[in-house]
Amino acid sequence: METLIEHDRVEPVQRQLKFEGLFTAKGNRRGGGLALFWHKADIVQIFLSYLNFINVKVLIQSVESFIVTSFYGLPKFSRRRDSSNFLRSIASQVAEPWCILGDFNDMLQDSEKRGVHRQPRWCLQGFANAVEDYGLIDLGMEGYPFT
Template identity: 35%
Template structure:
């Protein structure tokens, strides 16, 4: 997800949360920034990263191996097409099961927007086409408020679901239970996402 945080602050978070490894992609001015932390319970091989993605291979002690793609969609609508070409390119690099999540800065359907101007159809259609090409679907439902972003204005309130977790069918089959939690805004205009992976199948 978009961190909007300084490298040094994320280093303190890593220590406080007791993770052993991290990769930070620095923000530019006041936007962007990506980060991944991991513990010694998994092995993490970083495959590629940029301002808009982190691509890693995850291995666990039960010998399950899969890919994680953390995404940040360009805040400029006319530049967002680059994310929709990047996701299929990452998919074509491996046959392993994968999970893709983050701040896509885009909605899939009109119902994921409340207030403000309707989202242009071509933006939503390009997003859907990229996910369909990769056989990626939303994790089954989520817990918490419907919208993940808000302009937090008393007048002219706009809310959207621009943060999500999607995965291929084979990734879902690795686990007995999956859940996505939409957490609080805290000091941000976006809710944090928590992905629970419980009861790993043998």
């Protein structure tokens, strides 16, 4: 997700992992930057990107399609509502099946955070509302819980 590196430094990773397709959304000097890889170059159409997201249409046998949004949520608490509002604006424009993946920099429950300070209630509730509003399903995770 957040690569913190330029396109030229992502290309060797693409080749090493043997992906056909690569698209990067350039970050700014302080952070950001996304890279999206895929296997079959003819099944993905990039149609919108910015610092913290890449929207693509994935075609299945040139008949069916769905939208994939690769997303990196704004990490500052003061910008969390901006992330949710941005996703809400994308959701209102998507008529096809939609999958969002990435790092939302947000959580649904306090148990997803380690440390002394609890996640602000408004932040937990705001993200939970956004997940419900978009009709999303949290797939959970396996492995080390605090990556």
